[in-house]
Amino acid sequence: MNSDVYTQGLDVHSPVFIDGHSVDIPILKILKHDGTLFPDAELPNIDEALATKIYETLVFHRVLDERMVASQRQGRLSFYMAALGEEAASVGGAAGLEPQDMIMAQYREQGALMFRGFSLENFMNQMFSNEKDLGKGRQMPIHYGSNELNYMTISSPLATQIPQAAGYAYGQKLQGIDAVTLCYFGEGAASEGDFHAGLNMAAVHNAPVIFFCRNNGYAISTPSAEQYVGNGIASRGVGYGIKTIRIDGNDILAVLKATQLAREYATKEHKPVLIEAMSYRLGAHSTSDDPSGYRTREEEEKWQKHDPVSRMKNWMLANDWWDESREEALTSKYREQVLAAVKVSEKIDKPPVDDLISDVYDEPSQQLTQQLADLKEHIKKYPDAYPFTAGRIK
Amino acid sequence: MPQMNLLQAINSALDIAMAENDRALCFGEDVGHFGGVFRATSGLQEKYGKGRCFNTPLVEQGIIGFANGLAAQGSVPIAEIQFADYIFPAFDQIVNEAAKFRYRSGNEFNVGNLTIRTPYGGGIAGGLYHSQSPEAYFAHTPGLKVVVPRNPYQAKGLLLAAIRDKNPVIFFEPKKLYRASVGEVPEEDYQLPIGKAEVVKEGKDISLLAWGAQMEVIEKAAGLAEEAGISCEIIDLRSILPWDADTIANSVLKTGRLLVSQEAPLTSGFASEIAATIQERCFLHLESPIERVCGMDTPYPLALEKEYVADHLKVFEAIKRSVNY
Numbered sequence: 177m178n179s180d181v182y183t184q185g186l187d188v189h190s191p192v193f194i195d196g197h198s199v200d201i202p203i204l205k206i207l208k209h210d211g212t213l214f215p216d217a218e219l220p221n222i223d224e225a226l227a228t229k230i231y232e233t234l235v236f237h238r239v240l241d242e243r244m245v246a247s248q249r250q251g252r253l254s255f256y257m258a259a260l261g262e263e264a265a266s267v268g269g270a271a272g273l274e275p276q277d278m279i280m281a282q283y284r285e286q287g288a289l290m291f292r293g294f295s296l297e298n299f300m301n302q303m304f305s306n307e308k309d310l311g312k313g314r315q316m317p318i319h320y321g322s323n324e325l326n327y328m329t330i331s332s333p334l335a336t337q338i339p340q341a342a343g344y345a346y347g348q349k350l351q352g353i354d355a356v357t358l359c360y361f362g363e364g365a366a367s368e369g370d371f372h373a374g375l376n377m378a379a380v381h382n383a384p385v386i387f388f389c390r391n392n393g394y395a396i397s398t399p400s401a402e403q404y405v406g407n408g409i410a411s412r413g414v415g416y417g418i419k420t421i422r423i424d425g426n427d428i429l430a431v432l433k434a435t436q437l438a439r440e441y442a443t444k445e446h447k448p449v450l451i452e453a454m455s456y457r458l459g460a461h462s463t464s465d466d467p468s469g470y471r472t473r474e475e476e477e478k479w480q481k482h483d484p485v486s487r488m489k490n491w492m493l494a495n496d497w498w499d500e501s502r503e504e505a506l507t508s509k510y511r512e513q514v515l516a517a518v519k520v521s522e523k524i525d526k527p528p529v530d531d532l533i534s535d536v537y538d539e540p541s542q543q544l545t546q547q548l549a550d551l552k553e554h555i556k557k558y559p560d561a562y563p564f565t566a567g568r569i570k
Numbered sequence: 571m572p573q574m575n576l577l578q579a580i581n582s583a584l585d586i587a588m589a590e591n592d593r594a595l596c597f598g599e600d601v602g603h604f605g606g607v608f609r610a611t612s613g614l615q616e617k618y619g620k621g622r623c624f625n626t627p628l629v630e631q632g633i634i635g636f637a638n639g640l641a642a643q644g645s646v647p648i649a650e651i652q653f654a655d656y657i658f659p660a661f662d663q664i665v666n667e668a669a670k671f672r673y674r675s676g677n678e679f680n681v682g683n684l685t686i687r688t689p690y691g692g693g694i695a696g697g698l699y700h701s702q703s704p705e706a707y708f709a710h711t712p713g714l715k716v717v718v719p720r721n722p723y724q725a726k727g728l729l730l731a732a733i734r735d736k737n738p739v740i741f742f743e744p745k746k747l748y749r750a751s752v753g754e755v756p757e758e759d760y761q762l763p764i765g766k767a768e769v770v771k772e773g774k775d776i777s778l779l780a781w782g783a784q785m786e787v788i789e790k791a792a793g794l795a796e797e798a799g800i801s802c803e804i805i806d807l808r809s810i811l812p813w814d815a816d817t818i819a820n821s822v823l824k825t826g827r828l829l830v831s832q833e834a835p836l837t838s839g840f841a842s843e844i845a846a847t848i849q850e851r852c853f854l855h856l857e858s859p860i861e862r863v864c865g866m867d868t869p870y871p872l873a874l875e876k877e878y879v880a881d882h883l884k885v886f887e888a889i890k891r892s893v894n895y
Contacts, residue, residue: 278643312676321675328642329675333666339635340642340667347643350593350621357639369659373632380627381636535673536712538682538736541765541812544712 201410203422203454206429209482211490213429220272220433224497230271230428231492232506233291234485237263239510240286240296241459244303244317247518248463253303255317259284261458264428264484265390267291269358272435278344278357280328280337283318284390285360292325296513300521312535313527335365338374338387342448345378345385349446356442358386358435364395366409375416375450384442386435387418387450390425392457397470413450425453426484429491456482529555529565574755577748579722580610580687583729584648586759588618591646594733596623598633598650598687607652608689608748634660634686638667641681641738648733654690654742655699661707668738669713682736687729689745690718691783691833692865692879697872703782703834703865708740709811709843715739716810717764718782722753727762728808735764744783767814769821773803776827776892779818779844781807784831784880791885800893810840818844819851826857827892831880836864858895861888 206217213219222230241258248256259266266287270279279288286299298310302320305313311321311329321329328344331337341359348355365371366389378385389409393400406412413420419441423430431453438449456479460467467476492498529552533544540548552569559566574582588594596611602625605612615623626633630651637647651657657664664686672680692701708716715737719725725743732739744751770785771792778788785806792802803821807813822828828848830841845860863880871878 280639310676310678311674314676315674319674321678323675323678329678331667331670331674333662336635336663336667339632339663340639342632343636343639343641343645343647344643345639346636347593347640347645350595350645369631370635370663373629373635376627376629377632377636381624535675535677537715537812538672538680543812543815 196405197407199407199411199414201407201420201422203424204430204434205424205427206433207427207487207491209487211487211494218433220429220436222429222432224495226271227492227495227497230267230291231488231498233267233287234263234488235503235506236510237267237287237290238485239507240299240514243511243514243518245463252518252522253317255463256303257284257318257462258459259287261479261483262390262392262425262455263287264431264488265388265425265453265455266360268428268431269360269388269435272432273358273439274355276326276353276355277439278326278328278348278355279360280341280344280357281330281360282334282337282362282365283330283332284362286318286320288360289320289322289325289327292327294320294322294325294327296517297521298322300517301524304521304524305526306521306524307527308524309527312531335361335368335370335374337361338365338370339377340374341385341387342374342378342381342383345383345448346381349382349384354443356384356386356439358388360388360390362395363389363391363400363409364398364403366412367403375412375418375448378448379416379418382446383448384446385448386438386442387413387448388435389450389452390455391452392455394457394461394471396461396465397467399471408452408454410450410452418448418450420450420452422452422454425455426482426487428484428488526564528568571754571756573752574722575749575752576722576725576743577608577610579726579755580729580743581612582755582757583726583733584611584614585617586730587646587648587733588614588622592622593644594622594646594648595640596648596650597626599626599628599652601625601650606650608745610687610743611650630656630660631663634663634668637684637686638663638671638681641684642671642679644683646683646733648685648687651686651688653700654688654704655702657688657704664708664714664740665711669711673713680736681738684738685733686738686740688740688742689748690742691744691746692870692875693746693783695872695875698869701870703742703832705742705810706834706838706840709840713738714811715764716742717808718742718744718810719808720744720782720785720806721747721751722755724762724806724808726755727760728764730759731761731764734761739764742782746783762808765809765812765814767808767817768806769803769817770806771802771804773801773825775801775825776829776889777803777805777818777821777825778829778831778885778889779805779807780831781810782833784833787880787882788831788885790882791889794882794886795889798890800889802889813844815847815851818848822848822852823855826855828856829861829863829885829888829892831863831885833865833880835867836862837867839864858892861892863888
């Protein structure tokens with residue numbers, strides 16, 4: 177062993193440089209594209225009920241994303257972010273957890289919230305920023321959050337949730353409860369300082385957190401090749417001394433298997449785990465983005481063949497756990513429900529003007545109370561200019 | 571009543587907070603066994619264990635990010651940033667995360683249990699990066715509370731209030747006074763109110779307002795002014811955000827004059843906010859323009875620190891200027 181107590185390795189007496197790509201990282205694949213299993217594949221804990229719940233969530237996810245992108249195109253909604261092609265990471269991740277586990281997501285993980293049972297009305301009310309939104313109409317569409325479902329409210333600044341997840345998990349550990357924190361982020365966010373801060377804090381303080389990187393190839397228009405030159409994000413886990421696994425992120429069974437094992441390890445050993453799920457963002461970054469300006473149709477077509485939903489469907493069909501008529505019935509039921517929910521939510525009032533100052537502090541300061549009173553007097557003077565609130569001020 | 575210096579008063583507050591709630595934690599760079607570079611956390615690791623009082627890696631954004639997560643989870647994190655000059659890597663976690671956590675979630679989640687302690691201010695030959703007073707950056711952020719104590723008694727009572735406050739609080743500790751300021755401090759638990767200024771001495775000709783270590787400066791200047799026959803009312807703002815405009819306005823309605831002194835540079839400092847609000851509320855009662863006696867608009871110097879600072883003589887001159895206007 178070497179004489180340097182801070183590291184591990186052999187002493188050498190002529191220079192040995194370690195190549196930047198010297199760490200070989202295998203990638204876990206369980207389910208083939210045609211829905212059959214790799215012969216030696218080790219299955220996750222899954223039965224027909226769980227598989228059906230996961231698959232129905234995937235179907236709902238596709239329907240919701242498709243309808244909301246359409247609603248945005250029709251001008252009914254300001255903004256949306258679909259997760260086409262990446263749904264396995266969020267739905268499979270949530271399926272590998274227990275309900276008491278905290279999920280701290282980036283923004284494209286609505287599938288995890290769907291799996292936990294966030295209602296269609298809650299999704300809609302958030303997207304239409306109406307007075308029934310749990311977030312009180314304060315954040316742009318898709319910034320969901322639910323205390324009841326242990327799903328931390330989304331924050332637009334990238335990667336800020338990563339060191340927070342380390343702290344959240346450390347608190348869970350100190351409390352001695354059977355719960356972990358799962359933290360989602362993209363490979364682009366992994367360039368932020370908070371990624372490095374968060375992984376190191378979690379490793380040094382032994383926080384039971386599952387870091388789940390969705391490597392989908394793009395950060396808006398910037399391809400992974402311009403984001404990093406190392407061996408993906410998984411190699412960084414090794415650097416921080418964190419147990420790490422790379423998986424096919426479009427293989428729902430691989431996602432489930434890795435998350436189940438990560439949870440078991442995190443709870444037993446009180447240590448973090450890093451999962452890097454390789455995937456592809458088949459759609460645009462958001463409804464404000466057009467990928468045709470930075471990537472080819474051929475590339476997108478290649479990835480369409482790796483679609484995680486059809487892959488799981490083939491497996492479900494082969495198991496006799498699913499059939500086409502159920503799929504058709506379910507899809508049309510979801511479509512009707514979503515359309516009806518849009519019509520209801522878009523007509524619900526905006527939040528009352530008092531919500532401008534609530535929740536800045538636990539109690540409004542004297543300054544805030546005065547500013548609100550002044551505003552109300554102003555609105556009363558020019559009611560036509562503030563039609564959403566003028567009629568509701570007492 | 572025992573005598574304590576400001577560090578001992580802080581240590582006593584932390585000890586009480588950790589004893590009463592086993593979910594309270596103290597952490598930061600060198601905070602563990604070493605007790606912090608100023609020794610504010612001395613003895614806490616020995617008493618409460620490594621799980622609750624510990625060193626962190628050198629990563630301010632990580633410290634505050636970690637603290638935000640703990641607070642959201644229901645723990646009571648008391649995070650130390652070793653010098654206020656080094657708080658800026660954590661600016662995003664403070665300004666975009668801690669301050670907006672409750673608001674952006676519609677109160678689904680909050681980090682109200684968060685307290686950030688950090689030594690600030692000059693007078694220790696610390697140059698650019700061990701002397702800054704960055705309170706105004708944070709005072710511009712709705713959702714935060716910003717508190718600055720002036721002596722050991724204030725430090726203990728305000729820190730306990732900050733730890734128990736249901737909002738994230740940044741607690742700026744005047745490091746110049748850590749050992750220099752000694753006074754009577756009760757051993758037992760007590761709190762002082764956040765958001766309330768304190769009239770330290772009543773007077774009739776001019777109101778002098780400051781916070782933290784700058785209180786000593788205006789008190790010294792007031793002594794010179796009294797000798798010159800000028801009666802000064804001395805006020806400690808104590809909380810920068812939210813701030814107690816009523817107490818200041820009531821004082822100015824009485825004296826007709828206001829001088830605000832801060833260590834930080836003049837332009838866009840918190841003294842400017844106070845001046846704007848008080849001229850609005852007391853316009854017809856003001857006998858002279860509101861004076862601001864502040865640091866110069868330069869980075870904090872080293873060799874020329876004595877010339878740079880808003881010292882008692884500069885304050886004394888401004889008092890005379892105001893009274894003789």
